[in-house]
Amino acid sequence: MKHADIVNRMTAEEKAAFLSGKSEWESWNFERLGIPSIFMSDGPSGIRKQAGEGDHLGLNPSVPATCFPSSATLCNSWDAALTEEVGEGLGREAMAEGVNVLLGPGMNIKRNPLCGRNFEYFSEDPYLTGKLAAAEVRGIQSRGVAACCKHFAVNSQETRRMAMNAVIDERTLREIYLTAFEIAVKESHPRAMMSSYNEVNGVYANENRHLLTDILRKEWGFDGFVVTDWGASNDHVLGVKNGSNLEMPNPGLDSARELLAGVKSGRISQDEVDQRVDELLDVVLELTAEAKKVRQNHDDHDGSVQASCLDKDAIHRENHQLARRAAAESMVLLKNEDRILPLKSGTRVAIIGDFAFEPRYQGAGSSMVNATKVENIRDLAGGYDLQVVGTARGYRRDGSEDATLIGEAVSLAKQADVVLLFFGLNEQSESEGLDRTHLRIPQNQITLMREIQEANRNTVGIISAGSVIEMPWHSLFKGLLHAYLPGQAGASAMLDVLTGAVNPSGHLGETILNKYEDTPSYSYYPALERNSEYRESVFVGYRYFETADVPVLFPFGYGLSYTTFEYSALQVEESGIRFTLKNTGTRDGAEVVQMYVGMKDSALFRPVRELKGFAKIFLKVGEEKKVSIPFDDKTFRVRNRMTDRWEIEGGTYQISVGSSCRDLRLFASVEKQGDLEQLPYDREKCGCYYKADIRRVSDEAYEEILGYPVPSGSWNQKSLGINDALCQMYYAKSPIARKIYRVLDRKLKKSQAEGGVPDLNTMFQYNMPFRAIAKMTGGLVSMEMVKSIVEMVNGHFFRGMGGVIGGFFRNRKENKQYLRKLN
Incomplete structure (x- = not known):
């Protein structure tokens, strides 16, 4: 133990209490031992430190803080350096507010677009998620604040999230749902990890030794502490025994008494309790010492540059500008017919849509931020080189029809050269604790857009939504800009992109499909009674759409620019690839280059291609650069459940490079020696997976990849238990x-x-x-x-x-x- 001197001086009661929260957001402190408490706060998109009495869901007000773009938005930047800057901004505010642990980033994989919390998560791809999450963690922790990656693991739905069991095969678990966490742990060393509410293969995540000890600590080398999601503890003794350090929020001392009784009965040893105490103590002492040093520097250099580290007003001003830049670089230009964008100088525009007056800029739930300053389009548009002929709300936010509002909007649209229509999902549509029931936007918005298109065909749509929506109406627009949830500075960022002050460079971190029924997990989502069966296996998002050749509206990795790029001269080497990228257009801009890897004649079932590297490259007009993307330990690996190892299948791999998973410009192949000798599957039993025909997987096929019979998830309707909802x-x-x-x-x-x-x-x-x-x-x-x-x-x-x-x-x-x- 690192802190045996302190642990050995603690009483059994102090040790047991230390492993549960003292209040909604604080750990226990023991002054006689020099053990201070640490303060935790929600914060994937901004600091949510409650000013008064604490509660988990943000029902009570919180202190003002910068609302950055949501993780789903920031992901579209594909820019690790920018994401790290945002992390630094979050860390600065956390330190200034006395927050030691920031509960973020959220990094669960977007298995299904209906998940109500998808706006808090980065992507449907684990590699992209892991790289950006690692960058954000580095940024947060560079300011002496701990980042807490969440929710570990396989938290893919909000419906009955505290009372459901994720049934998933080991290969899918490791390749899809754990890889992002692995990247973050190994590359950025987060000081905290939050366990999820759900069971994973019949064992609660917070009690799951396979997750918390075998994989997280022993295999990946995690050296921080594990905290439960708020209220996620089931059996506290089993949690502590299997690797969980801190039960939150404040269960009182009942859990501490339970732990003492567990030691007395032999359910858990005193050594196991001491080990969890030591792991938590190590981070507590580190964080509080860092906070003390920062405040001492502030006191010693009052009035100098050093003082700015705790100057909230200065931090808020700087972070607002950072939030604006992050939003602008994350917006995705989906359509640009007749080059309607960027808007020409002096263009007469009609600004229509309730979101132009009161923006939809963040999601609902524990991540909701009390923003320091919220911009809106109506107030800012006059500051740009545009002639605003008028503004109109056009629709009611609650979805109800209003002919008067439509009439006002249509009349205004007829007076403009270009109509800017701001619309999307309302607050009720996306929230923690609630899954969506469909992917449609409110019908009254669709009615409005049809009427406007009749009045003025030069219409540009600006979408605000935290995740995927169906767009059967996309043909009504010449231009479409997807802003996602852009944070408090989203309005200026939108106008920067629309007017060309910023050349859009965002690319989609998830697939925008034609209709929800195309989703690979459509037949298995959400959980049926208790079990959520991951029968689609590794075919998540674009991995399914590409392999099964399913048409989509806008593919993973897609995004337009006001300039054009040329790819050439691909070379494949032992350590990675090199190629040339040139800006062949008329504007400076950035391109997101993506490397995909596939194996055509594999003895295993595989996606036809998987993202294994990317880079964001800025080029001036006419400029060209040599771009290198390295191979790493994840480029060719596959998880073999028979040997419980990462292995490489020998053979020929196809390397493709391009601007999205369907806009591929360069191709090559590479031979790899392998060590895969024992095949994990009987191909006859699970042939549907080899065809990517996973919409109706039989029990026999599913059991073949699970390695055991499909467990029953039926509710016991004769009586309810403490784990029923x-x-x-x-x-x-x-x-x-x-x-x-x-x-x-x-x-x-x-x-x-x-x-x-x-x-x-x-x-x-x-x-x-x-x-x-x-x-x-x-x-x-x-x-x-x-x-x-x-x-x-x-x-x-x-x-x-x-x-x-x-x-x-x-x-x-x-x-x-x-x-x-x-x-």
Whole structure:
């Protein structure tokens, strides 16, 4: 142990308490031992440090902070250097606010476009996700603040996220869902990792030794601490035993007592507890020492440049400009017919759309930031070389039809040379705790765009949405700019791109498909009762669309520019590839070059091509550069479940280079010696995978790649348990429980129907399991009481009520006794 001197002086009670939160956002501190607490804050897109009483979902206000573009937006930059700068900006604000651990980046793979939290995640591709996440972690931690990668692992849906089991084969787990985390851990050494709510192959992620110990610590060399997602702890003893360090938020001291009892009974050893304490203590001492040093420097150099490290106003001003640049470089130009963009000097424009007045710039949930300054198009457009003939809202944000608004917008459109229509998904459509039910935008926006196109064919659409939407209406626009969720400076960034002050260089980090039914996981999403079966295996996103030759609207990696680029002279060497890139257009600009690798005659089933390298290259008009993209340990590897190793299959690999996964300009091949000797599959049993025909995978084929029978995920409708969700109370034996379910269900549906910001509190309650009541009530409810509540739900009212009442008084008494021992 690194800190045996301190650990050996701690009492058993102090050690047990240390491994759970003291408050909603803080760890325990013990002054007699010199152990300070650390403060954690949500923050994938900005610091969400609550000013008053803390809560997980951001129901109470937070301090002002810069709202950067969402991870889904920033991913479209394909720019690791820019992403690292954003990380530095986040780290600076965190340090100034006294935040030690920033809970981000979010880096789960976008398995399905309906996932309500996709706006918080980078990409459908693990390589791109890992490289950008590693860059953001480096930036955050360069400022003395710990980054916390999340959610580890296989967190692909929000529906019943705390009460579902991801059933996934080992190869898919390693190649698709863990590779991004592996890259981040090995390349940026994050000081914290957040475990996810869900089970992975029947074991909760926070108790999963395979994930937390065998892979994360032993194989990858992770040396930070593992924290639960808020309320994600199931069996605290098993969590600590298998590699989890800190249970959050504040479960009271019931969990600490549970851990002490576990040591006494032999469920966990004292050495295992000490090891978790030492791992957490190492990061706590490091972070607090760094924060103390920064503040000491500030005091010693007050009034100098050094003081700016804690000057919130100065940081906010600088970060606003950084957020603007990041947004501009991340927007994706999808269409540009007749070169309608960039807008010419003096163009008469009509600005239409509710989003031009009140922008949709961030997602909902625990990542929602109290932005320091939110720009809007209406107020800023006059500062550009355009003639604004007028502005009109055009549609209601809640989706309801309004003929008067449409009429005003159409009348205005007739007066303009070009119409700029701002539209997309409203706040209700994308949120933590809620999956989408479809990929459509509100119908009233489509009605408006059809009417406007009749009035003026020179229409440019500017989309605000956190993730994929269907676009059957795209032909109504000559120009389409996808801004995603661009953060607080999104309006100026949009106008910079529209007017040509910035040449768009964003490329899609996910596929925009024609219709949701084309999604590879369409038949398996979300979880059916308890199990979410990943039957599509490695065929996620473009890996499926390219291999199965499924038409898409805009492919992975796609993005237009105001200039053109020429690729030539590809050379393949042992260490990587080299080629020449030239700007052949009339504007300076940046191109995202992408390297894909595939193996045509593989003895395994594989995607036809996979991203294995990329670079963003800026070139002036007429300039050309030699571009190098290296091979690495992930370029040719495949996971063999039979040998439990990464191996290389010997043979000929195809190398392709281009501007998207379907716009490939250069091709070559390379021979590789391999060490794959034992094939993991019986081809006859899982032949559908070799054809990429994965929309209806049979049990036999799925079991062949799993290596074991498909587990049952059916709910036990005879009785509910502590790991069942409150939404399952519709079949509870207790009429009171069924009534509570109906109240929650009506409240949730009413919130969804009304539009606006989602009712996060109701959504969280609706989907959480009973056990979370003991983990999210600050010690008011013990696990003993939860078990009695479940008895009441199952029809044993008086017995259960007796247990709740008795448990309440025992819990209160034991908490007081424990606190006396800590003091």
